[in-house]
Amino acid sequence: MSQFEKYHPILTPHYTFDWLTKVRAMDVFHLCQQVDAGQPTMLTTADYINQTMREIFHDQQLVWAISDRQTDQFIGRAGFSPIDMTTKTATISVELLAKMVTPATLSELYQRLLTFGTDELHLTQLTVNLPVEDADSPTILSKLGFTAVTAQQYRYQV
Template sequence: MLNLDFVFEQFPELETDRFILRKLKMSDAPNMFDYFSKDEVTKYYDLATFTSEQQATDLIERLLTRFEEGKQIRWGIALKETDNLIGTCGFHSIEPEHSKVEIGYELHPNYWNKGVMSEVISKILDYGFNKMELNRVEAFYDPENIASRKVLEKNGFIFEGVLRKRFFEKGNFLDGAISAILKEDYFK
């Protein structure tokens, strides 16, 4: 069983070659609204397309509260040179008794197909397996979201199957593909 108290004492800031992975702040709301107001971003996401900046503010508040409660850690992906938020990535559905988390992410479309999520997920997996001592990181995604599957595969996730009508989102039951990476896969 994991003891994750140290994770939730102070938000862990991480750094990659191009990005700072940091705690979200309320001043990120305009940038978050900018990408969540695009249908192509919410197409495979469990949120409706945003219509007001207040929705971004509310989401940031929820994510920060869930961190304070020890239920989730969601890093803001910020450009090193400007500190502008371009997306988020992190762990939710944290199950310390199983040493398991679920990973989730989204990114502004201006940064798609530029290796951003591969770089970010790699750093977050390093934190998860080395600092949090996780045994399993899993990801659920829409089976039609090929880009998500590819970024997971680049980071060592193995496709495990499709759970039929696993989620109820936007008024419909949807299948959920699941991929995962285990500690032994990561350290091979």
């Protein structure tokens, strides 16, 4: 059994982290339209979901669909992609539907990923690569102990 298979669902006070296969493919498709380069289709979205799950079960990444706990509405995806358990390093990704991007949401998700990565997975270095238009995350990441490598990249070292 994959080490990562057991890591779902994961809860925060307001959100549920669960496999991408637990949410509607149409919801993931809408997120892919917003954040991915190119022109995603339902077929490429289904392929993305299947490939992501294969990589999770081979301990190559650990990505979840994020849903609001009160409404059960899909709000985005987040996780560690890529992740290397040999070197204890990972890149954190948080991609939310535009209407869900708030400082409170970002803070709760980054805090949970940082805690999970260091306490549960024993990762020693975490990197976040921010999109150019992200104005809230630099402050949030700095408060969590990340240091700026560049204007768009932040690193946390245990």
